[in-house]
Amino acid sequence: MSELHRHLRTVARTALETLGLTAEQADAGLRLEPPKNKDHGDVALGAFQLAKAAGKAPPAFAAELAQRIPADDVIASATAAGPFVNFKFRRSALARDVVTAIAQSQAPYGPAAANGQTVCLDFSSPNIAKPFHIGHMRSTVIGNSLRRIHRHLGATVHGINHLGDWGMPFAKMMTAYMHWGNEQELAKAPMRYMFELYKRYSNEVKTNPGLDDEAARHFQALESGQDNQERRMWQFLRDESLKAFQGPYDRLGVTFDHITGESFFEDKMAAAMARVTAAGVLEKSEGAEIVDLKAQGIKAPCLLRKSDGTTLYHTRDLAAVFYREATFHPTRILYVVGAEQKLHFDQLKAVLQKMNEPIAAAVEHVPFGLVLSKTADGNWEKFASRAGNAVFLDEILDEAVAKVRQIIRDKNPDLPDADRIAEQVGVSAIVFNDLKNSRIKDVKFDWDSMLNFDGETGPYVQYACARLASILRKAEAPVPTPEQVDWTCLEDAERVLLTMLEFGTAVQRAADQSEPSHVTAHAIALAGEIHSYLRDHRVLDAEPPVRAARLLLVDAARRVLTTGLFLLGIPAPERM
């Protein structure tokens, strides 16, 4: 909360107490929000709850409340409008409070002090026997952003890449490699080569179902824990895959705190199963071991051991929960995994609840929508790697980068280091697009709109940053300090200031709802406001006091935009 809001709350609480409300009632009803219509004021208070607590009609109560809030050196006015009380800050106080906080990197504009939360963030988690394509990007960039957001807010964050390096998919890849694999071919282009193997297996298994049985035998052999051919093959393929993934991760600027795949829990599953058994919730059914969840409202039981004795996805996730609980003591465990796996995580949580494990409350699925591609007749359909039409992430990024490179050639031919900038801007365009809308919405992947860099896009926000940086460069002097600035010179910047004031709310909401799009939306809004401001307000040729104040404003906007982009995992180039 900003100083402005804190002051407003204090004054309002005092006024409410003189109107006969208790401190608790005042706090509960004191919901200060930006009004929908900017003309109403800077902050709005709907007096419905408060009026109810006071036993009065909302409009009458709002009028009384407004009357008891005097103007002071921060509050310019409090006026009642029907059941609302609208507040306006003094412009100079608004400027001083917001810009000073930004200049000094105070929270929320800079990193906050520890907030006592520990967040385990399970994201990206590709199946390392499959190609890393556009579909894998969503979990990766959403998780990467959430990791930065929580860290910014003062949480201890464990970003975990829960690699799919165990189980049947991996056994199938192993089987394919044993039949047709060639080490030299693999070394040339590991990702693509594995994809070829994957496709070949998928094709051949149609006419030769025995392949799946073979894969199952290999998995049993692998899970036996003995040092055998399967284990060596597993180690080899895992190492190669990890090397191959590093490329996309580097380009996207993604890092992890732990790379512990499913295989990491190999030796922890027996204890997990023992714990489930001890809780008395494990049953035998049709040769398998299950937890019945009907009492928890889920019809499908959770399978923890197959009739052939091997374990499942659920078994490993359960072991992972226990491990994380013991190792990290998390307050939240977030799984950034596609919406199609909702049932899986509902079951996981339900099993923990049935076991009376308190950690169940921390388990939270963070689902997201599919990536759809446009068909010839204008409809949207799922990207299907099975059909062999997987689009490799690299190809998409390359295409975007090439487009940016061309725009630079057209508009800014003298830009130094153009290739590096094109990489930054092009990759960001794709990432930004993925984080722009609510997670749960499907991402419509359409080349034309993807490569249109006008409007609400990554390049739009980066362009604003570059423009601001350019002005600061041309000032050829250090940015003024807050002490040097006459705040009355920024009274015309209210739209920019009020937008920057909202930054903390946007970040907090993003963390609470696991929804990076709130940060994206804020960055777009601020970029728009500063662009508009610069149209009518010259900086460099203004009178000295005005120039100094505006320079500091420009620097503040640049900092907030840069931080916002950082929280999305996107760089802010000084030139582009």
Added chain:
RNA sequence: GCACCCGUAGCUCAAUUGGAUAGAGCAUCAGACUUCGGAUCUGAGGGUUGCAGGUUCAAGUCCUGCCGGGUGUGCCA
């Protein structure tokens, strides 16, 4: 069949979780000191928020029933 998700302007999406006159971008049209960076800005047109009920002082938001699209649904992950 059952469960869950989505449905808002021609298209893609917002709407601070129940609050004031539902807002942006794209596309279309009309404009902007010969640019402190035009990847920008200003403006215009464009809406029965899928349909029908209900709860409430107040519903795009909550409840019920439909319609349309999607995802999932015991030995994959």
